[in-house]
Amino acid sequence: MPNFGDLSNLSAEKLKELETILMSILALPAARETYAQIIDGTPIRTPYSDDIKAFTSHLRETIITGENSKPSDQAMQKYEEIRTKFAPQGLKVDLQLAQNYQNARPDSREHLLRLLEIAAASVNTLAGMIYASFHPSTNITPPEPPEGHDWQFRRTDHFYVDFYHTNYQRFDNYPFGLLNVVGYWAEAELFGGIVLFERGESGSEIINAFMHPQTANHAFQLSENQLQGFANLGIADNAAGIAGAETLLPFAKNPDARTELTFARAGQAPLRIYKNEYDRPPFSYVPLQQNCVIRHDEGLEEALRVIKENGWDKETYEELFQAQPSLRDTLSSKYGSQSANKKGQ
Numbered sequence: 001m002p003n004f005g006d007l008s009n010l011s012a013e014k015l016k017e018l019e020t021i022l023m024s025i026l027a028l029p030a031a032r033e034t035y036a037q038i039i040d041g042t043p044i045r046t047p048y049s050d051d052i053k054a055f056t057s058h059l060r061e062t063i064i065t066g067e068n069s070k071p072s073d074q075a076m077q078k079y080e081e082i083r084t085k086f087a088p089q090g091l092k093v094d095l096q097l098a099q100n101y102q103n104a105r106p107d108s109r110e111h112l113l114r115l116l117e118i119a120a121a122s123v124n125t126l127a128g129m130i131y132a133s134f135h136p137s138t139n140i141t142p143p144e145p146p147e148g149h150d151w152q153f154r155r156t157d158h159f160y161v162d163f164y165h166t167n168y169q170r171f172d173n174y175p176f177g178l179l180n181v182v183g184y185w186a187e188a189e190l191f192g193g194i195v196l197f198e199r200g201e202s203g204s205e206i207i208n209a210f211m212h213p214q215t216a217n218h219a220f221q222l223s224e225n226q227l228q229g230f231a232n233l234g235i236a237d238n239a240a241g242i243a244g245a246e247t248l249l250p251f252a253k254n255p256d257a258r259t260e261l262t263f264a265r266a267g268q269a270p271l272r273i274y275k276n277e278y279d280r281p282p283f284s285y286v287p288l289q290q291n292c293v294i295r296h297d298e299g300l301e302e303a304l305r306v307i308k309e310n311g312w313d314k315e316t317y318e319e320l321f322q323a324q325p326s327l328r329d330t331l332s333s334k335y336g337s338q339s340a341n342k343k344g345q
Contacts, residue, residue, distance in 0.1 A: 036071030127186035128179030192250030
């Protein structure tokens with residue numbers, strides 16, 4: 001795990017630049033709403049669109065809905081108090097990350113990337129600190145899921161906290177457990193996704209910046225204009241900085257943006273686009289070119305073999321898996337499509 005500490009080793013110039021950017025972000029209406037929700041401990045809306053909800057419904061993914069359309073007035077007031085007193089020196093960040101930002105030449109492309117990296121980490125850290133302050137009874141590193149709950153609560157009713165990015169819930173791998181989970185959620189709310197970086201051979205060099213949106217298994221690359229626009233928030237005056245942040249954030253995917261998967265399959269080269277070593281996703285064991293539909297008799301014998309090995313040919317399924325010209329046609333004609341069945345339920 002990395003070592004965490006304050007930003008006391010940053011030069012005055014670097015600290016001022018970071019502070020200017022963070023103050024512009026924290027003044028955004030989206031930031032007020034995001035952090036006030038954390039103070040309340042209750043989300044006001046689902047982070048998923050209707051089409052995503054429909055797609056993930058077969059996984060019984062938790063869908064968060066709040067009873068209120070906005071955070072409480074008390075939470076909004078508390079956030080304003082926090083914002084007006086905010087100083088980045090009070091944040092605890094990865095010391096190596098801070099050193100990398102300090103070492104980057106101000107006129108270099110690396111500086112643009114390192115500035116984005118430490119700003120995203122700061123937004124993330126602040127969310128965790130606020131959650132811990134207003135919900136001190138939360139066990140940030142639960143020993144195991146409650147009885148009847150499986151991994152990540154995918155088939156149950158509720159996760160440990162109501163604020164999370166669907167791809168960053170492995171709290172037992174994170175240095176601050178559930179506080180990091182809350183931080184990832186806040187980061188995604190403000191930046192449009194989790195900020196990832198494409199890395200060189202060593203893993204310490206960063207080459208490009210990517211955004212990993214909610215529910216997605218891919219990330220899109222930020223353009224040079226987006227990187228420069230973000231850095232410009234650090235040199236603008238207060239009013240211009242807030243206006244610039246409202247225009248720039250959350251980051252939107254450009255039509256020609258490069259996209260990459262956010263996981264690697266077993267047997268492939270290790271993933272080089274990630275945030276931190278500790279939150280890199282595990283290898284996927286899904287076959288590279290898995291066919292979901294068997295057409296005509298292609299692969300039928302193999303399918304029947306798998307069915308028997310798993311005991312799916314028992315009494316309940318006997319009629320379904322008799323040799324037919326097409327398993328797809330059998331299932332479709334007898335039971336209809338999955339979406340059609342759901343509509344009729």
